[in-house]
Amino acid sequence: MHILLTNDDGVRAQGLQTLKRELAAYGHRLTIAAPNGQRSAASHSMSINKPLYCREFTQENAQIREIAISGTPVDCVKMAMEYFLVDDRPQLLISGINNGYNLGSDVLYSGTVSAAMEGPYYQVPAIAVSMYPMETERCVQTARLVQQLIEKVIVKGKFPGILNVNVPPQGEISVDTIRVVPQTIQVYHNVIEPRKDKDGSICYHIVGDIDMDGAPAQSDVAVVRQGYIAVTPLKWQQTAVAAIDIVKNCL
Secondary structure (H helix, E strand, O other), X not given: OXXXXXXXXXXXXXXXXXXXXXXXXXXXXXXXXXXXXXXXXXXXXXXXXXXXXXXXXXXXXXXXXXXXXXXXXXXXXXXXXXXXXOOOOXXXXXXXXXXXXXXXXXXXXXXXXXXXXXXXXXXXXXEEEEEOOOOHHHHHHHHHHHHHHHHHHHHHOOOOOEEEEEEOOOOOOOXXXXXXXXXXXXXXXXXXXXXXXXXXXXXXXXXXXXXXXXXXXXXXXXXXXXXXXXXXXEOOOOOOHHHHHXXXXXX
């Protein structure tokens, strides 16, 4: 299978490089189009009216092509789909493995998930994969789990949409420990942190302490807290279908 890989941690990030090595070992043909540096929380932003610079790396494996791009994760997918692979479209898009969760409402801000959202736009299924913490052996196990998801959901199940996968810091990493659940609200406390700059002036950082205790049972946040792998099907369409008649009646 020809797979497009991307992320928001940068082309040299451990998660992406581990995924590259493991999927190549299964015989997949891989194109990596990823940011040349950290782009976390880039959401679905694109670099409009701003030049993009690309650097392609030489590979020993002829089945692998790797390109670093100066833009956002979505820029990277669009560069691949609209330029580098315009006549050689992949059969699957995978974004990750991200260092840190992308749970609940955080998918709105996530560069990892936003890159995966581009898949169905190009009629290609997509998987976003995140874990915490980025521990070497569990990262390898997560990459191997991705191969099982490809076999069971993408190939055999012919799933056409987006899967959001989050792996907890403990517990077995296998299909048996997956829970398919809806997303919920991801709550943070102490979101704004005032700090003193080098010159003594006050600046502000958006940070936040994650609160996973109040999540509804059988939601992505709750099952990860319990040590299970959360898998959530997503869609990029945001129409509130049930509200259409309500708005019509108001007008």
